[in-house]
Amino acid sequence: MTDYSEKKKSAQIKSAKILRQKPNIEDYSKSKPVQLELFELVHPSEKDYSNTIELYDFIPKYVWGRVERIQEKFLEPIERDFECRQQSYRVRISPARIKDSDGVSRDYFPGKREELVEDALRKIATAGQGVFLDNEAGVTFTLYQLQQELKRTGHSYSIKQIKEALMVCVGTNLQLTDVSGHDVLVSSIFDTIGLQTREDWEGQGEKTKAFVRFNALVTISIRNRTFRQFNYEISMGYQNVISRQLHKRMSHHFTQATFSQPFTIRLSTVIRNFGLTTYTKLSHNLRDVEVALKEMVEKTVLLKYELEKIMDTKRRNKIADVRLLLFPHPNFVSEVVAANKKQKEAKELA
Incomplete structure (x- = not known):
């Protein structure tokens, strides 16, 4: 049988590097370009909304339902074809390796939990906590704040489960290719995650400040103003x-x-x-x-x-x-009209 532990070695090294390299937000150059200010939805009338991201949000990167592990530990990468704006793509999703509470490392694909965590973090970013870290879009938050935002929208997760979701997002590798087979993107769902200290990560850390740098396509969409407003409250409320x-x-x-x-x-x-x-x-x-x-x-x-x-x-x-x-x-038509106006203003102002 194939030795899967060797197969995952390079991915584990990469994940470990991500967690060690610049674990503190103070190690990054912080900025707030005008495009990020346009990405924000801070007016009271915009409290129910967030933004969708060009191309990135339409990559079928989440795996729904149960999956069968090899040797009860390993998962083979999944390849999926999809289209966005009449362009054909293929994504290869390589799972994250997470050490479980029983001490055994197992592979995990991102699923519903990870999608909800990512959407909640992006909402927090639109509410004024977004920041560019070394010129890449990110967000600052506390684990408790993220937990409460998820709970408010009907999704209750423990701090431990939220940490696991963050680890899955930073450990999952996406390789996106176009119809000719050329790489469009090779990246994790989250480029970087960080808490102030390793002790904060291993403990509860509810009030410890954390940060995430989003996928590179999120940064590109913000810079190019190709994001669009959508009803976050309704989206998070779907079963x-x-x-x-x-x-x-x-x-x-x-x-x-x-x-x-x-x-x-x-x-x-x-x-x-x-x-x-x-x-x-x-x-x-x-x-x-x-x-x-x-x-x-x-x-x-x-x-x-x-x-x-x-x-x-x-x-x-x-x-x-x-x-x-x-x-x-x-109601939806009215929201589309408002989103069109918002996007037009963002492009004109930028």
Whole structure:
């Protein structure tokens, strides 16, 4: 059998280096460029909102559901194809190696918990705690503050679980390539994490200041003003991961939203671009997506939806795909109009 411990050695060395190198925020050059100020949403009318990030937010980097480990420890990297703005990409997701409470190191992919932690940290950044550290976008916070923000939005995690999520984010490696196979990005979900001392990290550290430097694509999006405002409160309130992914996608790309013009996407595209499991029967995937769409109707993001079945031309009565017609709710349309105005102002001011 393959020696997986040797296979992971270089990744472990890299993670250890990240944690040792500049563990204190004082070691970094701090700045707040005008683009970061434009990224902030500090007006009282903007308290429910955060920002989506061009390309980065649409990489299917999260793994939903249970995974089977090799030797109860190891996970093979996952490769996924997806599209963003009619461009094809492939991402290779290499799991993080985390030492569990029983002393055994195991591989972990980022999942729902890590997505929520990242979204909460980005919200904290938009609320005025964002900072550029050595010219890379980051955020300062305390573990207690992060825990309370997650709890406020309906997601209760212990300090230990939050630390684990941070470690998974900094230890997960993403290799993004374009259609020609050239690297677009090789990076972790979080470039760097840090607490003031190792003792703070190993202890509770609820009130200890921490910092994260986000993925490089977040910095690029902030600098280029390609981020877009979306309703963070609704997104964090979803029970269904498909609802959250679809809401972010619509908020970022459906810039011409009107009551009469639906957002159209195929079921096969949702499965591929969101990193969902492809079931033997397409109807099972459709069932899961319909649950998400009903939740979006309940949240007044969608007014209604329609399904157009695309039949297999070679096999009678077999569904080849389904076209989803998503009609936006007036509330969502209003938010898109506001986001368009905000983005236009940001580009003009910068």
